[in-house]
Amino acid sequence: MRGLFIAIFLFTCSFIPTHGQTDLSSCQAIRKGDTLILGNSLIQRTYLFQNGNLSSFALQDKRTGKKWVLANKNADFALPAKVGNPANGSFTVKPVAETSRTPAHLEAQVVVSLGDVWVKRVFRIYPNCPAIACDYYLKGRAPDWQQQVQQAYDLRNLESLATQKEGEANAVVLDRLALPGLHWRGKSVEFFDATDQNNTLVQEYTRLAYRQEVRLRGNLLFLDEVGTDTGIFWLKEAPVSGVQLAYPGFDFSLKFNEMRAAGIGIGPTDLRDDEWVRGYSLVLGVWLGGETGQLTALRSYQQNLRIRQPNRDEMILLNTWGDRGQDKNINEAFVLRELKLGEKLGITHFQLDDGWQQGKSANSAFQGGSFKDIWRKPNYWLPDPKKFPTGFSRIMEAGKKRGITLSTWFNPSVDSSFKYWDRDAQVMIDQYRHYGIRMWKIDGVRIADKQAEINFRKMLDTVMASTNGEAVFNLDVTAGRRFGYHYFYEYGNLFLENRYTDWGNYYPHFTLRNLWMLARYVPPQRLQIEFLNKWRNQDRYPQGDSFSPAHYPFDYLFAITMPAQPLAWMEARNLPPEAFAITGLINAYKKQWRAWHNGQLFPIGNEPSGTSWTGFQSISENQSVGYVLVFREQNKAGAAKMKLMNLLPGTYQFTHLMGQGKSFRMAVAADGAVSFALPQQMTFGFYQYERVK
Structure with missing residues (x-):
């Protein structure tokens, strides 16, 4: 009777709307006896509770009724060490109210002790979302487990079940699915940051499940049951594979009747007796309808990670570091002039990069700079x-008059795994209180161990709390061991890449390609994408190089950034008068950016190569309306067909809003193919579409 009482109590709690905001009545977290059910109107996962040591036995896509009965013989979570029997299992649930950053959702917590190790799983269930997230925590003490992975070439012939098991990796298992049937195909997606070194940021791997374990790297795994139009995905909320902590060498494994997600980001020496240590998170979702279904299901979940507030999160930001002036030019007079020109250009934010502070950084153009022992210099x-001379008072006042928000660059002290995180936080809190600054570019981060990650998160959370959630962190992912694209998601946006005409490494089609490839799996609205002064350093590019920035119209360079957060990576004072002709385009963009960015934004057309037809589509909840941004690179064809996503068959009006091209009307068939025409190479067109019949 006690188990039944708990189930009824928790079921009742799950139906409480939070403060009149989002109705959570579709979200469920129910325990009845030894059965645990988690889900909402779109997805349901059922477990054996087993004293808190959960084992899945069913997964259902509630839109179609498709149900996978799971034959898990082991618990879903496992450590690569001998631990005690499960005990002290507990289950609690609570509705979480909407904040300025995160939407209302249901939180279900399951705790279990495995000998001296305690495991806590916090499930996040959002309404109308085809996925359930799980945050993992550990505490206590554990044997010094060693994760082992053998390569296929080092194994013997498979003549028995014993030799078959020799090839299985011994690693922390976050989750496992004993899926029925043998014909499963997996596509993992690996991401790469450290963009100072990398210029291809996405890599896909496709494998079939086999009797031997097939291991894959990546933050994402899409599973599809061959011959059907439905499937499952896992999203591992962690840094990119190459820099994860306590990394076992892979993220997912496929095998007949068992799929596993591995790697928690915690080693045995990271555990504390009396404090929960947060590991990486894992999201399980269901999808329907081919690749489009995969992508829209994933994006539906991602939209719940941070509420987009246009007044806080939309920006056209000017940062003068892109002209390689470093800290030589920055001062009050320089900033005041840049603000004046920035207003003329149409920017909304101005960022003071390295050089505003009394301390001299290691990136300084002058000798003697360092990031070491920062806090010995008060x-x-x-x-x-x-x-x-007046601090930031005068430039803040000037920015306010011109409608420009000011932001600063900040490099936390990396000494001893961010040992001085509280002092670092106080720097930003003081700027918020004294000047109203609420956005910071966070640079120079090295997450070398678990303590560094813990302290870095404490710094961000402290600033968030002190600014009532108004803070926006512009997280730099250009170098070092940092956060990737799926971790620390809730804190702001990403500064994606340093590209300079001074170094001859800014090519517009490279920038477009990186954005296009990431946008398939990462909301581009979260990325800061650069456009540069194309008139500078033309001699740094090979003569006759038609892909060099000087050959592109300036409005085309800005249009590349429109799916993201545009970054004017330049000193405005160095622009020629003709550059300011794009002010009309920027103002037109501002009129559309809310609706354009409110949709699910995905790449369309061919991968940018410098000679492709390519673009982006914004899909709204109402499938009858949306936006399309089309680019004709250096391609000889004056028109091209592109397949748009989620278009119902019918007649559509495409209204031209920006760039080149004309409005048109056409009948669209079930394949979603639409023909676009642009008059010249290196031009773009921005359209709003509507189904008219």
Whole structure:
């Protein structure tokens, strides 16, 4: 009777709307006896509770009724060490109210002890979302487990079940699915940051399940049952594979009747007796309808990770570091002039990069700079009085008059795994309180161990709490061991890449390609994408190089950034007068950016190569309306067909809003193919579409 009482109590709690905001009545977290059910109107997962040591036995896509009965013989979660029998299992559930960053959702917590190791799983269930997320925590003490992975070439012939098991990796298992049937195909997606070194940021791997374990790297795994139009996905919310902590060498494994997600980001020496240590998170979702179904299901989940507030999160940001002036030019007079020109250009935010502070960084153009022992210099993070005699007061006032929000660059002290995280947080809190600054570019981060990750998160959370959730962190992913594209998601946006005409490594089609490839799996609205002063450093590019930035119209360079958060990576004072002709385009973009970015944005057309027809589509909840941005690179064809996503068959009006091209009307068949025409190479067109019959 006690188990039944708990089930009824928790079921009742799951139906409580939070403060009149989002109705959570579709979200379920129910325990009845030894059965645990989690889900909402779109997905349901059923477990054996087993004293908190969960084992899945069913997964259902409630849209179609498709149900996979799972034959798990082992618990879903496992450590690569001998631990005790499960005990002290507990289950609690609570509705979580909407905040300025995260939507209302249901949280179900399952705790179990495995000998001296305690495991906590916190499930996040969002309404109308085809996925359930799980955050993992550990505490206590554990044997010094060793994750082992053998290569296929080192194994013997498979003549018995014993030799077959020799090839299985011994690693922390976050989740497992004993899926029925043998014909499963997996596509993993690996991501790469450290963009100072990398210029291909997405790599896909496709494998079939086999009797031997097939291991894959990546933050994403899509599973499809061959011959059907339905499937499952896992999203591992962690840094990119190459820099994950306690990494076992792979993220997912496929095998007949068992799929596994591996790697929690915690080693045995990271555990604490009296404090939960947060590991990586894992999201399980269901999809329907081919690749489009995969992508829209994933994006539906991602949209719940951070509420997009246009007044806080939309921006056209000017950062002068892109002209390689470094800290040589920055001072009050320089900033005031840039604000004046920025207003003329149409920017909304201005970022003071490295050089505003009294301390001299390792990136300084002058000798003697360092990031070491920052906190031995008490005035390091105060405005340089020689450059800013009134602090930031005058430039803040000027920015306010011009409708421009100011932001600063900040490099937390990396000493001893961010040991001084609280002092770092206080720098930003003081700027918020004294000047109203609420956005910071966070640079120079090295997450080398678990303590560094813990302290870095504490810094961000402290600033968030002190700013009432108004803070926006512009997280730099250009170098070092950092956060990737699926971790620390809730804190702001990503500064994606350093590209400079000074170094001859800014090519517009490279930038477009990186954005296009990431946008399939990462909301591009979260990325900051650069456009540069194309008139500078033309001699740094090979003569006759038709892909060099000087050959592109300036409005085309800005249009590349429109699916994302545009970054004017330049000193505005170095622009020629003709550059300011794009002000009309920027103003037109501002009129559309809310609706354009409110949709699910995906790439369309061919991968950018410099000679492709390519673009992006914004899909709204109402399938009858949306937006399309089309690019004709250096392609000889004056028109091209592109398949759009989620278009119902019918007649559509495409209204031209920006760039080149014309409005048109056409009948669209079930394949979603639409023909676009642009008059010249290196032009773009931006359209709003509507189904008219």
